[in-house]
Amino acid sequence: MEVTFKDVSLSYDGTREILHHLNFTIPEGTLVSILGPSGCGKSTTLMLISGLLAPTKGQIFFGDQDVTKQDALARKVGMVFQNYALYPHLTVLENIMFPLKMAKVKKEERREKALKLAKLVHVDDQLDKKPGALSGGQQQRVAIARALAKEPSLLLLDEPLSNLDARLRIEMRQEIRRIQQETGVTTIFVTHDQDEALHISDHIMVLNLGDIQQFSSAETLYDNPSNLFVAKFIGEPVINTLPITAFGHDLDGAVPAAILAKTQTVGIRPEALQDHPIDTGTLAQITTQVKAFEKYGREKNALVDYNGNELLSTEIQGRLENHQDLTLYLQKSGFYLFDEAGQRIFGGEQDVE
Template sequence: MEVTFKDVSLSYDGSREILHRLNFTIPEGTLVSILGPSGCGKSTTLMMISGLLAPTSGHIFFGDEDVTKQDALQRKVGMVFQNYALYPHLKVLDNIMFPLKMAKVPKAERREKAIKLAKLVHVDDQLDKKPGSLSGGQQQRVAIARALAKEPSLLLLDEPLSNLDARLRIEMRQEIRRIQQETGVTTIFVTHDQDEALHISDHIMVLNSGKIQQFSSAETLYDNPSNLFIAQFIGEPVINTIDIEDFDDELTDHVDAEILKRAKKVGIRPEALQDHDTGADTLATITTKVKTFEKFGREKNALLDFHGKRLLTTEIEAELAEGQELPLYLQKSGFYLFDQEGTRIFGGDQDVE
């Protein structure tokens, strides 16, 4: 089911808005992540999609149908919660059958369907156990099966992996991707972990303080961040951010003077600082001083001093000594300028040919 938000806002007390005029469309059959720091309103957005929470203003559409006034049941969504929210008194099989029982599906059919779903999520050998005796990963699988039981229009996942340990988290995110692709159900996945979002989704919606910062593919988020927040939020290690005033005249001949005048912040990805000339890809050169140099395995990291500011690079080829001078070649991809409001005005696809 395609989901569309039209000017949706939410405020609990009438004065302070939690979400500001959200406008977006989630295409049918895709897996979309809603990503953001805690308190950005991502779970709240999910609650509004589910129908558990009504927007203060604006409209929500499922396909062409306006569902703003419908509750969770009418919207036919399936949802998986962070703490799984399984019914502790019911066996695994009964947990999966619960939504079908509510929908008054005949008993034999219920059972058959639940067993099929249990097989899909690989818990068919646990059917007679109570949720309390299952591991976190197994509980999460049961919760997914239960959410899929009534053939939902949408599958909503609210931070489903954050209660799992690191290894299980990677396994489960692949499982969620597999289940989504096997069933083809439109899936919305809320997370604060960019790694999770980058690996699992077709598209990522980044929210911050109740506003959509950018809604695009993982690649676009990284290569063409629409603003400083996205540039800093996506990417590991974090992008280097310094003020435009920290440059003397290194950029003067390489960037349009008018843009330079509007620019406030400079963002440089750690891999955009090369220690050798790359020819056409090089935008400008700067001179830095090596503060620390670290080498482990294939990685060589250097922390550099540039006019008193710190820059990190991961692209060192030579062996460096601490304190030595080092000329660096700024790469066109991975170099961005942001204006006063934080909007990207230089770098990325639109401005670099």
């Protein structure tokens, strides 16, 4: 089911707005992540889609049907909560059957369907256990099966992996991807972890302070961040940022003067700073002083000082000594200029949104 928000705003108390004029469309059959720091409104957005919350202003459409006034009962979405919210007094099988029981499905059919789902999420050997006796990953799987039981048009996942350990998190995010592709259900996944979002989603919506910063594919987010927030939020290690004043005349000629005049902040991805020149793609070169040099396995990082600003480079080929001078070559890909409002005015592909 396609989900469309038209100018949706929400405030809990009528004075402080949590979400401001959200406009977006989530295409049918895709897996979309809503990504943002805590408190950005991502879980709230999910609650609005589920119908557990009603927007203060604006309209929500499922397909071309206006569901703004419908509650969660009527919208028939499936949802996996952060702490799973499995009914502690019911067994795994009863938990999965619960939505079917509410939909007054016949008992044998209920059982049959639930068994099929248990198999899909690989918990068919735990059917008679209570949720309390399951591990986090198993509870997670049961919660997904329960959400899928009534064949929802939408599957909503609210930070479903945050209670799992690192290894399980990677396993489960692949599982979620697999289940989503097997069932083809439109899935909306809320997370604060960019790694999760980048790995499983078709599209990512980056939210901050109740505003959509950018809604695009993972690759576009990284290559063409539309503003400073997205550039800083996406990417590990974090993008280097420094004021344009630090460059002096180093960028003269490399960037049109009209753009330079508007620039306030410069963002350089660590991999766009190389200690060796390449023929194509080099934009400018800067002279820096090495502050620290580290080598882990095949990774070589240098922390350098450039006119009083600290920069990190991950593209070092030579061996460096501390305090030596180092010329770094600025690569065009991964070099961005942002204006006063934080909008990208140079770097990446301008026409991509």
